[in-house]
């Protein structure tokens with residue numbers, strides 16, 4: 001699927017540990033005031049991957065100031081997305097294999113439909 005597809009056991013174990021910590025939080029003194037912080041970090045990591053690595057670096061969809069690049073790059077790093085060069089290379093390779101002439105957009109709904 002991806003050009004540099006390798007199973008990274010360290011990342012895998014970190015992700016499992018984080019999931020277990022999330023479950024363990026049920027038995028801690030969790031307070032609702034933590035929810036906006038969790039949501040902000042989640043959004044930061046998500047935008048770091050989808051907006052910065054994908055739309056900005058891979059597809060060059062738009063421009064952004066340097067401080068914003070740093071902000072979103074840090075978010076992608078916190079989200080364990082890996083180094084940007086490998087991520088972009090893998091994703092461009094993914095589009096080489098996944099986008100074909102048979103892929104088209106149905107204009108009535110703007111919903112991608114393979115033929």
Ligand SMILES: [Zn+2]
Nearest residue numbers: 054058091095
């Ligand atoms: Zn893409």
